[in-house]
Amino acid sequence: xxxxxxxxxxxxxxxxxxxxxxxxxxxxxxxxxxxxxxxxxxxxxxxxxxxxxxxxxxxxxxxxxxxxxxxxxxxxxxxxxxxxxxxxxxxxxxx
Amino acid sequence: xxxxxxxxxxxxxxxxxxxxxxxxxxxxxxxxxxxxxxxxxxxxxxxxxxxxxxxxxxxxxxxxxxxxxxxxxxxxxxxxxxxxxxxxxxxxxxxxxxxxxxxxxxxxxxxxxxxxxxxxxxxxxxxxxxxxxxxxxxxxxxxxxxxxxxxxxxxxxxxxxxxxxxxxxxxxxxxxxxxxxxxxxxxxxxxxxxxxxxxxxxxxxxxxxxxxxxxxxxxxxxxxxxxxxxxxxxxxxxxxxxxxxxxxxxxxxxxxxxxxxxxxxxxxxxxxxxxxxxxxxxxxxxxxxxxxxxxxxxxxxxxxxxxxxxxxxxxxxxxxxxxxxxxxxxxxxxxxxxxxxxxxxxxxxxxxxxxxxxxxxxxxxxxxxxxxxxxxxxxxxxxxxxxxxxxxxxxxxxxxxxxxxxxxxxxxxxxxxxxxxxxxxxxxxxxxxxxxxxxxxxxxxxxxxxxxxxxxxxxxxxxxxxxxxxxxxxxxxxxxxxxxxxxxxx
Numbered sequence: 001x002x003x004x005x006x007x008x009x010x011x012x013x014x015x016x017x018x019x020x021x022x023x024x025x026x027x028x029x030x031x032x033x034x035x036x037x038x039x040x041x042x043x044x045x046x047x048x049x050x051x052x053x054x055x056x057x058x059x060x061x062x063x064x065x066x067x068x069x070x071x072x073x074x075x076x077x078x079x080x081x082x083x084x085x086x087x088x089x090x091x092x093x094x095x
Numbered sequence: 096x097x098x099x100x101x102x103x104x105x106x107x108x109x110x111x112x113x114x115x116x117x118x119x120x121x122x123x124x125x126x127x128x129x130x131x132x133x134x135x136x137x138x139x140x141x142x143x144x145x146x147x148x149x150x151x152x153x154x155x156x157x158x159x160x161x162x163x164x165x166x167x168x169x170x171x172x173x174x175x176x177x178x179x180x181x182x183x184x185x186x187x188x189x190x191x192x193x194x195x196x197x198x199x200x201x202x203x204x205x206x207x208x209x210x211x212x213x214x215x216x217x218x219x220x221x222x223x224x225x226x227x228x229x230x231x232x233x234x235x236x237x238x239x240x241x242x243x244x245x246x247x248x249x250x251x252x253x254x255x256x257x258x259x260x261x262x263x264x265x266x267x268x269x270x271x272x273x274x275x276x277x278x279x280x281x282x283x284x285x286x287x288x289x290x291x292x293x294x295x296x297x298x299x300x301x302x303x304x305x306x307x308x309x310x311x312x313x314x315x316x317x318x319x320x321x322x323x324x325x326x327x328x329x330x331x332x333x334x335x336x337x338x339x340x341x342x343x344x345x346x347x348x349x350x351x352x353x354x355x356x357x358x359x360x361x362x363x364x365x366x367x368x369x370x371x372x373x374x375x376x377x378x379x380x381x382x383x384x385x386x387x388x389x390x391x392x393x394x395x396x397x398x399x400x401x402x403x404x405x406x407x408x409x410x411x412x413x414x415x416x417x418x419x420x421x422x423x424x425x426x427x428x429x430x431x432x433x434x435x436x437x438x439x440x441x442x443x444x445x446x447x448x449x450x451x452x453x454x455x456x457x458x459x460x461x462x463x464x465x466x467x468x469x470x471x472x473x474x475x476x477x478x479x480x481x482x483x484x485x486x487x488x489x490x491x492x493x494x495x496x497x498x499x500x501x502x503x504x505x506x507x508x509x510x511x512x513x514x515x516x517x518x519x520x521x522x523x524x525x526x527x528x529x530x531x532x533x534x535x536x537x538x539x540x541x542x543x544x545x546x547x548x549x550x551x552x553x554x555x556x557x558x559x560x561x562x563x564x565x566x567x568x569x570x571x572x573x574x575x576x577x578x579x580x581x582x583x584x585x
Contacts, residue, residue, distance in 0.1 A: 014462050017446050034521075046476060055297075056340060079430070081431060090427055092437065
């Protein structure tokens, strides 16, 4: 199935990726080819087959709810491209 | 003594215990060799030489204390120099996952698997090259340039743990940690002629592993033989309260003494000996199966009928999970940022500029497979077909103990061979990714060479948590053969 350029732009926006016009054209072609290849899955009858999300039995292990040391603010902010020492700095969100 | 870097891990461990060599000598020998060889190989993205020398000094103290009380337990890896794939965090040291979007990142904590190696006394030489976020089969997708195969520098080392495999093959270290989401330990092990273990899903903690496909990712190891790899696996395996997907089953030391394979049933699946496989690969794997039979095993033809669906299933599920996992790279908390007027533009610019082409391709593919209107047709259908693939293995393991097959359809291909053809590259994983979809362990090891003297690998798969059986079978084979002792022409 061939994706349209508009679909590629929509996916890129959902994925928060700025693409160049060349990338849009190339990904349209490559993603269409990959999806064509994946289309063979549609021919498998899975009406009675449950999905596998994980191969392990699902369980939520619990531990005693006791406070433990975590990372300091300084450690958390150390890799940030911009911070004011106590918080991450980002461009304005509200006008 | 010849070059110290030629010793096996276990022989080096013996030398350390007896006091004939020191960890500092071993570490300096590796660092010297890396300085000489790595400019041509580019196996390492970052060296941790200062840390390594401090760890070596501590190991030498620990060894000398042990010699005064040699009844105390001492891990085989105490004082042994290793390398760590750059998708595993090491506190305070550069960790990039091969991506420009993590350039300069120094994690505040260490991955459990790495910490356990460090606690055992192992010496970390540096971080090894990888396809960006472990997405690739050649290490060409690294944001920092490709790694070269020690057997032929014009060829890829495989991927994504290509740096770790090249470092082990090139005698730059004694063992290395890697990660395997669709074959990323086993395929580079095969291409570089070393032994690589992908443990069962959940066997080794993934705390501190930079996430790619969370239902598939596993942390594994590479070394020059199963005997060298066994202690590494034993150290990194086992429950970790910091990873809720890590199983609680106990891990025993792998006993390689007196290995015999009498009555071992080895399944040989028709579906893995397909048209298009390099004839020398098939011939070497079939000869290796004969060696197993001479050791007492019985080869039994089996069917894994849904094998041809594993590739499309994987390339929907892994990108879908990746698209969610890589949402965290937003230019706010870590990594470089591309400045822009508003927050949305900052996301778009930072991610568009700093993710490489394959990562963007998989994020797009996964975003599409999960998007409204397509979820059921792609992602949900892939999860159901995944059940059929898992059931194939469960049915097979009712009749056989292990499964033998090739690791990859070909030996190492030339750098650039797959150019800009993602599907051709994805086909490299056709024999390795079914194990990830089923969550079962696999071991890759050398079983011959092709006419260009490139290593040929073979794979054994076993049921969930059967790593010891895989290591024992591989060790039995390596006790009878010498492929794993061949050295690349460096």
